[in-house]
Amino acid sequence: MRIAEVLVGQNDSMRAVLRAIDRSGFSRAFVADSSGRLVGAICEADVRRALLNGAVLESPAHPLVLDVGISTKPEVGRAEAIDLMHALGVRELPVVDDTGRVVGVHTEHALAGALQRHNAAVIMAGGRGTRLAPLTDHLPKPMVTVAGRPILERLVLHLVGSGINRIFISVNYLGEVIEEHFGDGSSFGCQIEYLREDRAVPLGTGGSLRLLTRFGVIDEPLLVMNGDLVTDFSVGGLLDAHSGGNVVATIATASYEHQVPFGVLEQTDGRLVRVVEKPVSSWPVNAGIYVLEPELISTIPPGRLFPITELLDQCLERGRPVGLWPLREHWQDIGMPVELAQARGQA
Known part of the structure; x- marks a missing residue:
């Protein structure tokens, strides 16, 4: 879907807002000025409430424009954007460039099924x-x-x-x-x-x-x-x-790699078995x-x-199992x- 299809103008009608919401499946339409810069948003619920109170579909929608509240930048990763959406309880997150123009929208569906702990x-x-x-x-x-x-x-x-x-x-x-x-x-x-x-x-x-x-x-x-x-x-x-590990503590582990900068000679009884050129070894680290x-x-x-490592040492000394999770x-x-x-x- 092109971004223009989910935006409405500052002077558009309530009908145009509902059409944009219908096309996008969003809970609100984003309002942009003539240059595409983000102005605000109009919620579907507010449009329906206005219609019930006597407005008509051709009524201007600009009185319903609200501050978007939060947006994000194109360089922000999807995972971080999803974290932000979930933290703040928003279903759509507009993406704006350095000039304020809307260039995309992150949507709620990526959050489906998130488990509260x-x-x-x-x-x-x-x-x-x-x-x-x-x-x-x-x-x-x-x-x-x-x-x-x-x-x-x-x-x-x-x-x-x-x-x-x-x-x-x-x-x-x-x-x-x-x-x-x-x-x-x-x-x-x-x-x-x-x-x-x-x-x-x-x-x-x-x-x-x-x-x-x-x-x-x-x-x-x-x-x-x-x-x-x-x-x-x-x-x-x-x-x-x-x-599920039947342990008292679990340590998340990262992988640390080291490359030997030389050819390693593997031997048996003083005779060369093979040459391993600049091998890489890895270890789990805290x-x-x-x-x-x-x-x-x-x-x-x-x-x-x-230090927390002293607590983990105590667990081992007392025979209490500590798990590792890569x-x-x-x-x-x-x-x-x-x-x-x-x-x-x-x-």
């Missing part, structure tokens, strides 16, 4: 990010932007778009910047609460989880992740794998995303630095300038 999520966003200085001298690392959006906002939208509606953000360094941006989470389609560390006593990736005890009972497996990740991992896939059974929270010591989707840790440049498409 009772699990809560914790995003670790309290680190200093010294390796990204001076960029992080006045900005928390998770608030660094990739493709025009803070990394942490991408994560929040992805979680909400995957059915997670209760999110805790662990804050320390410049935490007020994060809290001011997200507030209570209502503008992002979720409830956001904050695990506030003492600035003088950083708790690490595991220690801040003990602060969850201040917020009542957590009775579902808890999703925990670092706040400096660019990823569209399957939230439901990880949670389902954990629930992706900084976990699912934990709620009972583990009470085992975390209060008030001291406690990520199949895009994943990138943003810890150093070269990684940030890669995420921004600059390297």
